[in-house]
Amino acid sequence: GEIRCSGDTIVIGLAADSGCGKSTFMRRLTSVFGGAAEPPKGGNPDSNTLISDTTTVICLDDYHSLDRTGRKVEGVTALDPRANNFDLMYEQVKALKDGIAVDKPIYNHVSGLLDPPELIKPPKILVIEGLHPMYDQRVRDLLDFSIYLDISNDVKFAWKIQRDMAERGHSLESIKASIEARKPDFDAYIDPQKQYADAVIEVLPTQLIPDDNEGKVLRVKLIMKEGVKYFSPVYLFDEGSTVSWIPCGRKLTCSYPGIKFAYGPDTYYDHEVSVLEMDGQFDRLDELIYVESHLSNISTKFYGEITQQMLKHSDFPGSNNGTGLFQTIVGLKIRDLFEQITASKASATLEATKA
Numbered sequence: 001g002e003i004r005c006s007g008d009t010i011v012i013g014l015a016a017d018s019g020c021g022k023s024t025f026m027r028r029l030t031s032v033f034g035g036a037a038e039p040p041k042g043g044n045p046d047s048n049t050l051i052s053d054t055t056t057v058i059c060l061d062d063y064h065s066l067d068r069t070g071r072k073v074e075g076v077t078a079l080d081p082r083a084n085n086f087d088l089m090y091e092q093v094k095a096l097k098d099g100i101a102v103d104k105p106i107y108n109h110v111s112g113l114l115d116p117p118e119l120i121k122p123p124k125i126l127v128i129e130g131l132h133p134m135y136d137q138r139v140r141d142l143l144d145f146s147i148y149l150d151i152s153n154d155v156k157f158a159w160k161i162q163r164d165m166a167e168r169g170h171s172l173e174s175i176k177a178s179i180e181a182r183k184p185d186f187d188a189y190i191d192p193q194k195q196y197a198d199a200v201i202e203v204l205p206t207q208l209i210p211d212d213n214e215g216k217v218l219r220v221k222l223i224m225k226e227g228v229k230y231f232s233p234v235y236l237f238d239e240g241s242t243v244s245w246i247p248c249g250r251k252l253t254c255s256y257p258g259i260k261f262a263y264g265p266d267t268y269y270d271h272e273v274s275v276l277e278m279d280g281q282f283d284r285l286d287e288l289i290y291v292e293s294h295l296s297n298i299s300t301k302f303y304g305e306i307t308q309q310m311l312k313h314s315d316f317p318g319s320n321n322g323t324g325l326f327q328t329i330v331g332l333k334i335r336d337l338f339e340q341i342t343a344s345k346a347s348a349t350l351e352a353t354k355a
């Protein structure tokens with residue numbers, strides 16, 4: 001039978017290539033929402049789903065229509081739309097948004113096979129993360145908010161080397177080859193989705209060190225679309241102005257190469273946007289409060305909430321730079337969006353009862 005709830009689920013899309021920090025972002029996001037999300041209890045141990053009191057995160061790899069062998073036989077990558085079932089993705093995200101539970105398939109990343117489905121109940125906040133949350137227009141239209149993690153090739157390469165060489169024992173050559181092999185499909189099917197995102201976190205090599213190729217110090221941009229309902233961009237000092245700010249000095253300790261912020265209006269794929277940028281990294285996370293106190297519209301519930309979140313998860317990758325800072329800020333903006341949508345539905349219901 002159908003499990004029908006109130007139909008108040010809001011849907012968030014998070015797009016990025018794999019190995020680009022989606023799971024780290026998810027951990028920051030669910031922490032802002034008030035509780036770590038965990039794999040479903042008593043289910044398939046290879047489930048990709050994460051569940052907390054408020055939030056369910058589903059991995060869109062579960063909508064692979066071709067398993068690993070199928071992809072080999074057909075000669076398509078996981079990035080190729082032909083390896084994914086967008087009809088089912090649409091039906092199930094729509095059902096969850098309408099308050100109806102679904103039997104979602106499981107793509108088993110260990111075996112490369114499709115496992116028997118798991119029951120997903122409609123949560124308050126549904127996050128769909130993966131390669132294609134904004135690819136299919138029907139799915140895209142269901143999203144209340146969308147985010148794209150845009151990791152530049154140089155940085156992606158540095159991260160992959162760190163992980164695949166250190167943890168998985170791959171050679172430099174094989175890592176290069178696998179990135180090159182993915183690139184055409186990445187460019188064709190994944191990258192174009194960023195034009196639809198309400199917020200983009202762009203990660204680039206630093207400009208503070210001439211000819212840096214280490215990829216350790218990062219320049220990170222938070223690109224926020226203007227005119228999105230329930231989302232009002234963060235700003236530095238004065239909304240709509242153009243600002244360049246070096247916070248280092250008496251109140252913020254910076255070692256080489258320092259920290260530089262920038263803020264201002266811009267256009268992105270013909271959309272008006274506000275862009276906040278941070279180049280460099282923090283020496284002392286507790287001093288982040290100095291930066292936080294100069295940012296406005298951050299949707300915190302108390303003074304210093306960003307700094308508190310960053311300190312709480314200082315062990316996550318990117319905590320000392322703009323990736324962690326901007327992921328935390330986006331988390332706060334999504335919490336705000338959720339609360340506004342819920343409040344507006346509640347008042348609409350109240351109006352309807354009065355009438």
Ligand code: ADP
Nearest residue numbers: 017018019020021022023024159163317318323
């Ligand atoms: P995904 O879920 O997209 O596959 P993860 O969040 O698991 O990505 O991150 C994959 C790897 O990338 C991490 O183990 C880490 O080495 C690196 N990484 C992710 N985010 C960052 C970051 N902000 N700064 C530095 N390295 C990062």
Ligand code: G6P
Nearest residue numbers: 018061068071077078109112131
């Ligand atoms: C992407 C997908 C995964 C897939 C992987 C490798 O990262 O997100 O679902 O497993 O590519 O694909 P392969 O065909 O080599 O298993």
